[in-house]
Amino acid sequence: MNEDEFLELVRKYQDRIYRHALYLLKDAEDAKDMTQETFIKAWQHRAKLRQKTIHSWLLKCLRNLCFNQLKRRKFQVHLSGDDEGDMFGMLLKTHENKSSPSPEEITISQETKQLVHRAIGELPPSMRSIVIMRELEEMSYKEIAAVVKQPENSVKSTVFRARKKLREIMNNFMEI
DSSP: OOHHHHHHHHHHHHHHEEEEEEEHHOOOHHHHHHHHOOOOOOOHTTTOOOOGHHHHHHHHHHHHHHHHHHHHHSSSSSSSSSOHHHHHHOOOOOOOOOOOHHHHHHHHHHHHHHHHHHHHHSSOOOHHHHHHHISOOOOOOHHHHHHHHHHHHHHHHHHHHHHHHHHHHHHHHHHH
C-alpha cells in the first residue's frame, strides 16, 4: 500500500474510527489520540493489510488501544468532574430536515438521542463496543464476530443482552 492509498484509507475510515473511540472512551482528546494511534499502527502494518478486511482490522486495533487506555485510567486520579454531557453533545447530529419539524419535535428528538447515547455510555466497554458496531456502524454479526474474535452466536447473544440492558437503563432514566 503506497502513501496515496493509505491517505485514502484514512479519509474513508477516520470519522467512523473516531466516533467508535469517542463512544468507548467518553473523552474527545483520548478518542483523537486513539484514532491517531490506530492509523499509525495501520501504517506500520500496511504491507500486511488486505482491502477486504481493513475495516475489521482497524476496529480491532482501536478496541485494543481503547481498552488499554481504559485500564490505564483506573490507576489515574481524576481531578475534574465527568464531562459525559459534552461527549454526547458532540455525538448528536443536527435534526435532518424532512418536512420542517416543529421546535417541539426537534427538542424531543434531541432529548431522545441524548438519552440513548447516555444509556450506551452506561454499558460495559466490551458490550458497548459491540452495540456500536451493530446499531450505529450497521455491521453484520459476522463482521463483528471477526473483529472481536468470538463466535457469531456469542455476538448475537451479547447484542440481545445489551439491548435488554439498554431498555432497563432507559426505563431508569425515564423514572427520574
